[in-house]
Amino acid sequence: MLDQFILGLSVVMQPNVLIYAFFGVFLGQLIGVLPGVGAITAISLLLPVTFYLDATTSMILLAGIYYGSQYGGSIASILLNLPGTPSSVVTCLEGYPLAQSNRAGLALFVAAFSSFLGGMVGVAVLVLAAIPMTVIALKFGAPEYAMLVIIGLLAASMIGTGSQIRSLAMVVLGIALGLVGADATTGYYRFVAMPELADGISLVSLAMGLFGVSEVIRHASRRPMRGAAPLSVSMRDVIPTRAQAKSLVFPIVRGSSIGSFFGALPGTGAAIASFMAYAIEKRFSRKPEKFGTGHLPGLAAPESANNAASQTGFIPTLTLGVPGDAVMALIIGALILNGIIPGPRLMVDQPELFWGVIASFFVGNIILLLINIPLIKLWVLLLRIPYQKLYPMILLMICVGVYSHRTSVTDVLLTLAFGILGYLMKNYRFEPAPVLLGFVLGPLLEDNFRRTMLLYGGDFTIFVTRPISAVLFVCSVILIVWALWSCLSLRRKVARTSP
Amino acid sequence: MFKKLLTTLPLMAALALPAAAQEFPDRALRIVHGFGPGGNADTVARIVAEEMSKGLGQPVVVESRPGAGGTVASGYVSNEDPDGYTMQLMVGGHAVAAGLYESLPYESVDGFTFISTLGQFPFIVAARSGEYESMEALIAAAAAAPGTIKIGHSGVGSTQHLTGELLDLRTDADFLHIPYKGGAAASTALMGGEVDVVIDTGTVIRPQAEAGVYDILAITSGERWPDAPDVPTVSETVAEGFDVVSWTGIGMPAGVPDEIADRIRSEVHAALAATSVNDMISSLGAQPSPSTGEEMTALIEDQISVWTDVIESAGIEKR
Numbered sequence: 001m002l003d004q005f006i007l008g009l010s011v012v013m014q015p016n017v018l019i020y021a022f023f024g025v026f027l028g029q030l031i032g033v034l035p036g037v038g039a040i041t042a043i044s045l046l047l048p049v050t051f052y053l054d055a056t057t058s059m060i061l062l063a064g065i066y067y068g069s070q071y072g073g074s075i076a077s078i079l080l081n082l083p084g085t086p087s088s089v090v091t092c093l094e095g096y097p098l099a100q101s102n103r104a105g106l107a108l109f110v111a112a113f114s115s116f117l118g119g120m121v122g123v124a125v126l127v128l129a130a131i132p133m134t135v136i137a138l139k140f141g142a143p144e145y146a147m148l149v150i151i152g153l154l155a156a157s158m159i160g161t162g163s164q165i166r167s168l169a170m171v172v173l174g175i176a177l178g179l180v181g182a183d184a185t186t187g188y189y190r191f192v193a194m195p196e197l198a199d200g201i202s203l204v205s206l207a208m209g210l211f212g213v214s215e216v217i218r219h220a221s222r223r224p225m226r227g228a229a230p231l232s233v234s235m236r237d238v239i240p241t242r243a244q245a246k247s248l249v250f251p252i253v254r255g256s257s258i259g260s261f262f263g264a265l266p267g268t269g270a271a272i273a274s275f276m277a278y279a280i281e282k283r284f285s286r287k288p289e290k291f292g293t294g295h296l297p298g299l300a301a302p303e304s305a306n307n308a309a310s311q312t313g314f315i316p317t318l319t320l321g322v323p324g325d326a327v328m329a330l331i332i333g334a335l336i337l338n339g340i341i342p343g344p345r346l347m348v349d350q351p352e353l354f355w356g357v358i359a360s361f362f363v364g365n366i367i368l369l370l371i372n373i374p375l376i377k378l379w380v381l382l383l384r385i386p387y388q389k390l391y392p393m394i395l396l397m398i399c400v401g402v403y404s405h406r407t408s409v410t411d412v413l414l415t416l417a418f419g420i421l422g423y424l425m426k427n428y429r430f431e432p433a434p435v436l437l438g439f440v441l442g443p444l445l446e447d448n449f450r451r452t453m454l455l456y457g458g459d460f461t462i463f464v465t466r467p468i469s470a471v472l473f474v475c476s477v478i479l480i481v482w483a484l485w486s487c488l489s490l491r492r493k494v495a496r497t498s499p
Numbered sequence: 500m501f502k503k504l505l506t507t508l509p510l511m512a513a514l515a516l517p518a519a520a521q522e523f524p525d526r527a528l529r530i531v532h533g534f535g536p537g538g539n540a541d542t543v544a545r546i547v548a549e550e551m552s553k554g555l556g557q558p559v560v561v562e563s564r565p566g567a568g569g570t571v572a573s574g575y576v577s578n579e580d581p582d583g584y585t586m587q588l589m590v591g592g593h594a595v596a597a598g599l600y601e602s603l604p605y606e607s608v609d610g611f612t613f614i615s616t617l618g619q620f621p622f623i624v625a626a627r628s629g630e631y632e633s634m635e636a637l638i639a640a641a642a643a644a645p646g647t648i649k650i651g652h653s654g655v656g657s658t659q660h661l662t663g664e665l666l667d668l669r670t671d672a673d674f675l676h677i678p679y680k681g682g683a684a685a686s687t688a689l690m691g692g693e694v695d696v697v698i699d700t701g702t703v704i705r706p707q708a709e710a711g712v713y714d715i716l717a718i719t720s721g722e723r724w725p726d727a728p729d730v731p732t733v734s735e736t737v738a739e740g741f742d743v744v745s746w747t748g749i750g751m752p753a754g755v756p757d758e759i760a761d762r763i764r765s766e767v768h769a770a771l772a773a774t775s776v777n778d779m780i781s782s783l784g785a786q787p788s789p790s791t792g793e794e795m796t797a798l799i800e801d802q803i804s805v806w807t808d809v810i811e812s813a814g815i816e817k818r
Contacts, residue, residue, distance in 0.1 A: 044536050048545065051775070138691040185678055186816045187599075187655035195574070195604075198567035198818075266687055320690065321706045322683045326535070329683065333542065336702065336782045343706025406535060407563045447680070454677055455649065455693065 005127050008355030011056060012363050017356070020057050024064020025364045026371065031065065032072020035082040035212060035394075036204050036401020039069040043330045047337070055338035056353045060360040062331045067119065067310045067361065070270065071368050074111040074303060075379055079104060080394060082212040084401070086203055086271035087306035089436050090278045092211055097294035105238035105380045110296055111303045112372040114252050118304030119365040121256035122263065122311025126318075126358050133264040133312065134319045140265055142455055143462050146448040147472035148265075149441050152272055154479045155279030156437040164487075167434045170425075174438025177201055184443070185450045196410035205402045205411045206439055209418020210425070210432035212398050216391045217423040238376055240296070248300045251281050255301035259308030266316045266324040270309040275437050277305035311361055318354060320344055523583055523759055528552075529560040530749070531576050532588040533569030539783060543747060544588040546779045547617065550770035567818075568656065570596050574604035577611060581752040583759035586614070591658050591745030594799050598807030599656045601817045607803060612755040613795040615767045616748035617776075618785030621720035622662050623704040624733065625713040626696050627689060634717040634736040637696065641672035649675045651685035651694035656815065659685075661806055662698050662719055662743045664813040669738035689713070700745075701726075701784030719743040725786065746788070747780075748795050760792065 012021060031042045042065050050058035073088035078095030091111065098107035125133065140148075156171050157164060180191045181200030192198050240248070255277040262273035281301040282291045291298045316322045321343035323329035335342045340350060347354045382390075402415045422432050456462040464470045530548050534540040541563055548559035564572040569592050576587040597607035605611075624634065631637040641648040652660040655678050663676050677694055679685040682703040689697045690712060697704070698719070707713040717733045718724050721742030733741040749767050751760065768789040770776050780787045790798075810817070 041536060044541065047542060048549075138687070141688070141691055141693040182655075182818070184680065185655070187818060188816045189818050195567045195571050198571075199565065266684065316687070320687070322687050322690075326538075333539070337779065339782070341706045341709065344710035344712055345706070404536070406565050408565065451677060451679075454675070 001127055004351060004355045005359060007351065008357070008359030009362070011352050011356030012060070012359045017057055017060060017360075018363070020053070020061045021064055021360045021364050022367055024061040025068035025071075025368050028065035028068020028070075029072040029368065029371065032069035032084055033075050034072075034401055035076050035080075035084045035397050036208050037404055038085065038204070038327075039066045040327050040330065041404050042069070043327060043334075047330065047334055050334045050337060055335055055340045055350075056356045058334050058338060059331065059353065059357050060364075062334055063314065063357060063360065064364050066327050066331070067307065067364065068368060070307050070310045071112065071115050071372060074115065075108065078107045078111060079379060079382060080212070080390075081215045082394065082398070083207050086207060086436065086440060087274040087302070087309075089207055089211065089271075089433060090274045090302040091299065093278065093292060093433055094295050094299040097292070098296075098299070099383065101294055103237070103294065104383055105376050106240060106296075107294075107299060108376045108379060109238045109373070110240060110248065110300055112369060112376070114248065114255065114300040114304040115307040116365055116369040117252050118256045118259055118307035119311055119361070119368075121304070122260050122308035123358065123361045123365065125260040125264075125308070125312050126315060126361070130315050130319050133315050137264050137266065137316060139468055141466075142448045142451040143466055143469040144472060145265075146445060146452055147463060147469050147476065149445040149448065151472060151476050151479065152276060152441050153438070153445065154476060154483070155276055155283075156434055156441065157483075166430055170430055170432070170434035171438035174435040174440075175442030177206065177435070178439045178442040179446075184447045185454070194410065196408055199406075200443075201414065201439075202402070202406055202408075202411045203436075203439065204405045205415040206418055207436055208398050208402055209415040210422035210435060212394065213416060213419025214422025214426060214432070216395055217419055218426060219387050219391060221423075244296055247297055251297035251301040252304045254280060254284075255304035256308045258301075259305030260312045262305075263309030263312030264315045266322060270306040270313065271440055273309040274302035274306040275440075277301040307365075314357075314361075317342070318346060318357070321346065523762060524555055524557045526584065527558040527560055528555065528584045528586065529562050530586045530588050531562045531564055531572050533565055533567075533572030534563065534590075535565050536563050540588055540590060540747070543617065543779060543783070546776050547588070547749075547767070547770050550773045550776050551766045554766045554769050568592050568596055568599075570600060570603055570605075573607075573610075576750070577605035577752055579752045581612065581754035581756075583751065583755050583763065585752060586763065587611075587750045588617075589748050589750045591747075591802070593750075594802035595656060595658055595661060595806045595810075597803040598810040599815070599818060606753075608796065608800055610753050611750040612753055612760055613792045613799065614749040614751060614760060614764050615771075615792070616746045616788045616790045616795050616798065617767070617771060618780040618783070619744045619746045619788045620700055620783065620785035621718045621724050621744050622659060622698050623701060623708075623718055623730075624696060624698050624716045625689070625704045625708065626716060627692070628711055628714050630695065631714065631716060634731065634733065637716055638666075638670050638672045638737045641674050642670070645673035646675050648672075648696065649677050649694040650696045650698060651677050651679050651688045652697070653682040653685055653699060654678055654680065656810075656818075658743070658745050658806075659698050661809050661813075661815075663696075664815070665741070665743065665805070665809050666698075666733070666738065668809065668812055669741055702782075705784070726784075746798065747785070748790075750795075764792065 031037055043062050073084040074091045076082040076084050077088040077091040078099050081092050081096040083089040083092050095107045157168050180197055182189055182198055258277045259273040278298060281297055282288050313324050316324050317328045323332050332342050399412050402411050463473050530544045532540045532544050544561045548561050552559040564575055576585055579585040650663045652663055663674060666672060667674055679688060682699040685697050686703050688694045708715050715730055717736055718730045719733050721734055723732055771787050771789050777787050
């Protein structure tokens with residue numbers, strides 16, 4: 001494996017290739033910062049350019065945009081509570097409180113560094129285990145996905161900081177919103193009030209509305225208070241202390257492993273990985289009450305997870321020629337335009353392309369770290385602008401971002417409506433993150449559960465007779481028992497202390 | 500100021516009118532399509548637009564109006580002015596939608612001036628390597644054990660899905676049809692052994708077939724396909740007369756004056772002759788297929804009647 005990787009490095013280190021790797025990640029980073037403008041928009045605009053490049057270079061360029069945007073996504077989330085991608089929703093949870101308490105620089109540093117480490121772990125998994133991971137991914141059928149999503153939903157109920165009932169209610173609201181659109185199993189239209197809703201509510205407009213717009217409304221309804229808050233941008237406040245760094249080691253290890261695993265499963269991807277990483281971190285933490293207030297491990301774990309996932313997300317694309325999501329489909333499209341048919345033979349027929357692209361991830365992650373650290377100062381300065389001068393621009397960017405996603409005005413209006421909803425929710429202490437998780441996972445569960453029923457003639461035992469599914473089933477039972485037990489023991493404690 | 504504008508505007512319009520009639524086109528044109536930015540339809544539209552703008556001497560802008568399987572875009576285009584400045588990139592789904600939707604905000608045939616098809620492509624019936632000897636063997640197996648052999652398809656109401664249902668109707672086979680989100684997901688399920696057969700385009704099937712992962716059993720076009728002359732058709736093996744090709748094409752709102760429609764058609768044909776467009780269409784597994792408006796109309800009418808039948812007899816839920 002290693003000599004092939006070195007072959008790949010020799011491809012990337014050619015100056016004319018390296019410049020495109022740099023350009024790709026840099027552009028991705030920029031695109032990621034703009035809320036709502038996804039990698040997909042940038043890649044589709046650059047697709048014609050790849051006519052003039054060879055296949056390897058085009059692939060390196062487009063892939064760079066993709067994982068570069070994952071880095072950029074965390075910046076708007078931390079500074080302005082604007083999650084550009086679903087996976088950076090979790091970044092908001094800890095990152096934004098950090099920024100609010102004048103620790104934006106530290107948050108950005110931790111996010112960039114854990115992204116880097118996560119990305120590197122992802123690349124290592126790609127180099128060492130692409131083929132075994134492919135074999136495992138292919139073993140995941142509908143029953144396995146259904147069980148996996150159930151575990152995800154259980155984890156979702158642990159994400160909230162407030163009462164369990166409230167966060168459960170929000171998960172259900174998310175699932176309900178996820179029902180809008182054509183039913184994937186029968187094609188029947190559910191809650192399609194207007195034809196624009198036939199494809200469902202856009203995740204981007206839900207996320208932008210609940211997080212970004214609601215925050216703008218909240219600020220607008222308050223007296224401006226920040227003004228000239230003393231903002232420290234000295235490097236000492238940006239770099240974590242030794243103790244802080246130490247507390248991040250295991251979260252990053254766990255986050256990267258979770259991310260690497262979920263990324264390799266086609267169709268689940270970075271969003272679920274980062275939610276899972278966050279939930280697990282909270283569960284394992286000795287101070288779960290600190291989550292939601294700007295707790296660094298809660299930032300580092302999901303950041304490393306989503307970047308690891310965006311690297312291993314290339315596993316099905318590169319080893320099978322099967323795109324895991326819409327962005328991957330575009331990248332494969334670029335290869336086809338270059339006359340290369342991506343498929344299982346890619347690794348054998350085009351070793352320079354295959355390993356060149358993987359090596360470019362390695363180089364690209366280093367470039368990203370190098371451009372991110374010096375930029376932190378600049379980003380923090382953005383917070384010096386009084387919020388009331390910033391928010392018209394934020395709203396404009398949100399509108400443009402949401403519109404660019406599906407070129408739909410309905411989406412923009414929905415975003416504003418979700419903003420009002422998010423504002424009301426916040427006023428009544430309901431949290432938006434579980435809504436998003438329900439929205440992402442609900443349809444996935446329904447889809448895979450019903451597909452399982454179709455495939456196996458409505459036989460429920462299939463969930464425990466298939467080995468992987470059975471293991472996942474046991475895990476979810478353990479999670480439920482654990483939750484019940486800790487709930488009961490808490491109640492007993494309360495009963496004992498109160499006379 | 501405003502009053503002045505009001506009085507001058509009609510005047511300007513009156514001045515502009517004869518000029519427009521003399522020299523078409525005098526401003527930017529656009530190609531609307533019903534799919535997301537960055538999809539295949541979008542890419543084809545962009546490449547065609549670029550070529551056409553050279554011939555027309557005006558920019559051709561691509562506009563994506565996604566939603567409801569492309570019917571949002573069709574409804575929009577059908578209600579636009581037939582002045583020749585609005586085109587639509589249509590796909591095979593246009594004919595499927597006529598049967599699939601309870602009501603549509605447009606007439607599927609009479610609501611449009613069809614210009615020309617751009618490309619036509621067949622679907623490929625594939626199974627895991629070594630599972631079935633031939634198309635005949637697959638159909639025999641599916642007839643012997645009704646409801647057990649699974650076809651994974653790219654979504655309820657997709658042409659891929661309906662092609663599978665049509666196989667049920669035209670042969671003794673009785674397949675179990677399993678929906679996935681897109682051809683790639685269906686193909687992954689075939690690789691993983693969750694389904695037994697996938698019917699999809701060459702872009703999905705060919706790479707796996709070349710790697711020896713899949714066997715290609717048959718092709719759905721009525722005649723053997725020029726790119727793959729060795730592959731037998733469904734028609735010659737198990738269902739005589741079976742003929743499914745999907746297509747992309749250019750349409751305009753109904754009532755476009757003939758001379759303008761002809762002008763656009765010749766530009767579309769010129770664009771199809773350009774290498775960039777030709778390469779793009781071929782890379783998607785399609786044959787470039789310049790046609791007359793009548794040919795495109797006949798193709799769509801024919802497909803509407805076939806798919807409406809399939810949707811009714813397979814009991815697919817209308818939308």
